[in-house]
Amino acid sequence: MEAWQxxxxxxxxAVSCWDHLCPMWYTWQPxxxxxxxxxxxxxxxxxxxxxxxxxxxxxxxxxxxxxxxPDYTSGALIGTAFAVTSGSKEIGLAIAVxxxxxxxxxxxxxxxxxxxxxxxxxKACERHDWRMVQxxxxxxIIPWSLSxxxxxxxxxxxxxxxxxxxxxxxxxxxxxxxxxxxxxxxxVGLAILLRYLPLSRYWMFALLGFFLAAYLKVPVLGVAxxxxxxxxxxxxxxxxxxxxxxxxxxxxxxxxxxSTIEGTIDDDE
Amino acid sequence: MxxxxxxxxxxxxxxxxxxxxxxxKVFFRWYFFSQANWNxxxxxxxxxxxxxxxxxxxxxxxxxEAMHAAVANHxxxxxxxxxxxxxxxGINSAVESRLGSKGTEAIAGLKTGLMGPFAGVGDSxxxxxxxxxxxxxxxxxxxxGSPVGCLIYLAVGFAMMAVRWTLFKIGYTQGERxxxxxxxxxxxxxECASVLGLTVVGAMITTVISISLxxxxxxxxLEKPIQGMLDGILPxxxxxxAVALVYMLLSRKGMTSNKVxxxxxxxxxxxxxxxxxA
Numbered sequence: 001m002e003a004w005q006x007x008x009x010x011x012x013x014a015v016s017c018w019d020h021l022c023p024m025w026y027t028w029q030p031x032x033x034x035x036x037x038x039x040x041x042x043x044x045x046x047x048x049x050x051x052x053x054x055x056x057x058x059x060x061x062x063x064x065x066x067x068x069x070p071d072y073t074s075g076a077l078i079g080t081a082f083a084v085t086s087g088s089k090e091i092g093l094a095i096a097v098x099x100x101x102x103x104x105x106x107x108x109x110x111x112x113x114x115x116x117x118x119x120x121x122x123k124a125c126e127r128h129d130w131r132m133v134q135x136x137x138x139x140x141i142i143p144w145s146l147s148x149x150x151x152x153x154x155x156x157x158x159x160x161x162x163x164x165x166x167x168x169x170x171x172x173x174x175x176x177x178x179x180x181x182x183x184x185x186x187x188v189g190l191a192i193l194l195r196y197l198p199l200s201r202y203w204m205f206a207l208l209g210f211f212l213a214a215y216l217k218v219p220v221l222g223v224a225x226x227x228x229x230x231x232x233x234x235x236x237x238x239x240x241x242x243x244x245x246x247x248x249x250x251x252x253x254x255x256x257x258x259s260t261i262e263g264t265i266d267d268d269e
Numbered sequence: 270m271x272x273x274x275x276x277x278x279x280x281x282x283x284x285x286x287x288x289x290x291x292x293x294k295v296f297f298r299w300y301f302f303s304q305a306n307w308n309x310x311x312x313x314x315x316x317x318x319x320x321x322x323x324x325x326x327x328x329x330x331x332x333x334e335a336m337h338a339a340v341a342n343h344x345x346x347x348x349x350x351x352x353x354x355x356x357x358x359g360i361n362s363a364v365e366s367r368l369g370s371k372g373t374e375a376i377a378g379l380k381t382g383l384m385g386p387f388a389g390v391g392d393s394x395x396x397x398x399x400x401x402x403x404x405x406x407x408x409x410x411x412x413x414g415s416p417v418g419c420l421i422y423l424a425v426g427f428a429m430m431a432v433r434w435t436l437f438k439i440g441y442t443q444g445e446r447x448x449x450x451x452x453x454x455x456x457x458x459x460e461c462a463s464v465l466g467l468t469v470v471g472a473m474i475t476t477v478i479s480i481s482l483x484x485x486x487x488x489x490x491l492e493k494p495i496q497g498m499l500d501g502i503l504p505x506x507x508x509x510x511a512v513a514l515v516y517m518l519l520s521r522k523g524m525t526s527n528k529v530x531x532x533x534x535x536x537x538x539x540x541x542x543x544x545x546x547a
Contacts, residue, residue, distance in 0.1 A: 021304035024352065025426035029400075031407040032419045045414045052411030056477055057530070059404050059470075070527070097534065101527060114308035118344075121306070121315045125340050128333055130322070133340060137319040140306030173542050180541025181534050184511060186408075186477045188533055191515035192526055193470055196397050202467050209471025214505035220409045220472050224402070227468030231461035238457040 001041075001085055006156045008040050009077045013148040016073050018141060030054035030076040037080035047080040050092050054079070054100065056186035059193045068107040074148060075100030078155050085160055086167035090178040095163065097185070099155065106147040113143035205230055281335030283369025285328050287362060287441075294323040295358055296437050300430065303351045311346045317354075317380075318343035324362050328369055335370045342373055349384035350391025355433045356451050357383045359440020367444075383448065390455045395432075398462040399425070405469050409477055474512050475505030482507070483547045 012033065020028040027033070034051015038044040054072040075096040083092020117136045124132035199206060205227070212218040212226060277285045299320040306315040321343050329335040349357065357380065364372055364379060403422045410418030440447045481496045499506050518529050540546045 018305070021307060022301050022351070023426075024429060026400075026403070026422050027426075029404060029407065029419075029422060031404070031411045032422060034411065035416050035419045044416065048411035048414055048416060048419075051419075052408045055404055055408035055411065056473075059401055059408070070530075097530070101530070111307060111309050114306050115310045117306050118308045118311050118315050121318070122341075122344055125337065125344060128337055130336070130340065133315075133344075134319055134322060137302060137306040137315045140308075140315070144305070173544065176544065176547070177538040177541035180480065180546050181537035183478065183480045183547075184533055184537040184541075185530070186473075187508065187511040187515050188526070188530055190470060190474055190478070191512050191519055191529075193397075193401055193466075194512070194516055195519055197401070197467050197470070198463050199467065202464055205464050205467040206471035209468040210474055210505065210509070211471075213472035214475040214503075218472070220406065220469065220476055223472035224406065224465070224469050227465040230468055231465040234464050235457055235461040238460060 001081060001156065001160055005040050005081070006153070009037055009081060009156060010149055010152040012036055013074050013077055013152045014145040017144050017148045020073075021144065028073045030058060030072040033073045034076040034080050037077045038084075041081055041084040043080075043084045046083050046089055046092065047076075049089055050079045050083055050096055051076040053093055053182055053185060054096060055189075057097075057189040059189040068104050068111070070100040071103035071107060071148075072096070072100040074103050074152055074155075077152065078159075081156060082159065082163045086164050088167045088170075088175065090175050090182060091163065091167045091170065093182045094178045095159075103151050106151060110143040110147035114140045117143075279327055279330035279332070281329045281332045281339075281370035283328070283367055283371060285366045285369070287324060287327060287366050291323045291327055292362065292437075292441060295320050295362060296355060296434060298322070299351075299355060299358055300433065303354065311344065312348035313351075313354075314344055314347045317347040317358075320358060321361065321365075324365060328366055332370075338370065338373060339365075342377055345377065345380075347380060347384060349388040350395060352395040352429060352433055353387040353391025353436060353451075354384075355437035356440040356447060357387055359437040359442075360444055360447055361440075363441050363444040379445070386448075386452060390452060390459060394455060394459045394462060395429070398459065398466050401466045402462070402469055405473050409473065412477060474508050478508035478511060480507050480511065481547055482545060484545055 012027075016028040016033060019025050027036075031048070031051040031054075034047040034049075034054070035044065036047070037051070038047015041047065054076050058069065058072055078099050079092040079096025081092075082095050083089050086092070117140045120139075121133045121136035124130075124136060194206070208230070209223050209227065212223050213220070218226075279285065299316070302319055303316045304313055306319075307313060308315075318340060322340075325336060325339050325343070329339050360383070361376060361379065365376055368375065403418075403425050407418035407422045410416070436451065439450060443450060482499065484495050486493045486495050486498065503509070515529060515533065518524060518532065519526070
């Protein structure tokens, strides 16, 4: 791995961290991070494979109320880098998943560290130092960036040799095992997603999508068009109904959403 | 009327007309720094205060004590959907510029009252549903080797700026009345988006989970691949079973998504190593 590649990947991790917090251009999404890493490493397809697989694991997982998610952005960047240098997609993915799960701890640390800058703002406010109040907010970027830059540099600088050796000695059956894990993992993302979405009310639409893809072999984009039609019909129905039933129908939504979320995201802190 | 009001002193007595530049500053401060200082104690509190500064200067700038009260007021706990919060900032700007120091308590109440509902609608619409639909397409195309889905996703991210600005403008022009407008419009949209999301997810089950049985069924000199037989009964049966099992696993009490990932990895590794599955 060249120095400029390590630098670019590290920088991307820091910038996408800020993007996730503020403007939200979705650069932190694993598929997009994988695409970037793939282009930097000179193998876009591998980057898309690793990023795409991780992407399917985080569908429907948002950061609500300050919960931390597995850092699959860094996972995709590191996994892609090692997949390309070791020549094994399976090894790359086998590294990406645990990396993402471990690195979330640093996200938690950054959120703690920023309490310091919150206090800095409050003290500055007591002194009527308005400039400092504002600077304290902007400086919050520092812990966030460090929480991504340090692990990225450490992994990319120190891990390369280890991974290359591991990839060289791994037997065929073990690689096959990793490969199967890679194919199986998207089921976790889809299942989590189904628990967030109102499946009990709208299960027939999920079944419709499954039917179109499994039996009629309609590509996902085609299914999305059918979904759009269904959504349009639903919208017309909701708009036509008088205001009272809309609110009445919406009330149980909140209840069911609460009850489904319970138990699935309590690990994200 | 507007000409006179721009001359109003920034002494905290209110009735200040905010110019476009000030409003734009509030919007972009939130856009670029909303959660820069996110912390466990006050969450988005400091980021919210930072965003309101341009308005606070216009309304209280000359009166140091009034400014202090306002800054301290805005540094308090705040947490909502980053994408929906511009609506609250808009309402806040309208109310604060009209009432000035008289409105401090009303504004604190307004913020705490609105952040919950805005988070609820914003997170489910922008967080879950939008990211589901875009993420599904991006992931699906990525696995096919195409970057187009990713690029569409990025384009949607940039376009969301217009949505945020619209919410901000509705908030500012309608003041408190904006709450009804925003929630009434977003609720049916969230419902419909869920329909779209579920349809896509249903299709994704068979398209992105590529697991199959690799054995063959031998009877006399008749040899049939087992997977082919399964496809005859129900195409995509294994992926459907996998999702159903994980779904049930997630429903168990005390189960977390990280635990489920660990279980799936361990089980998948064992099954994959046996060579029966591919």
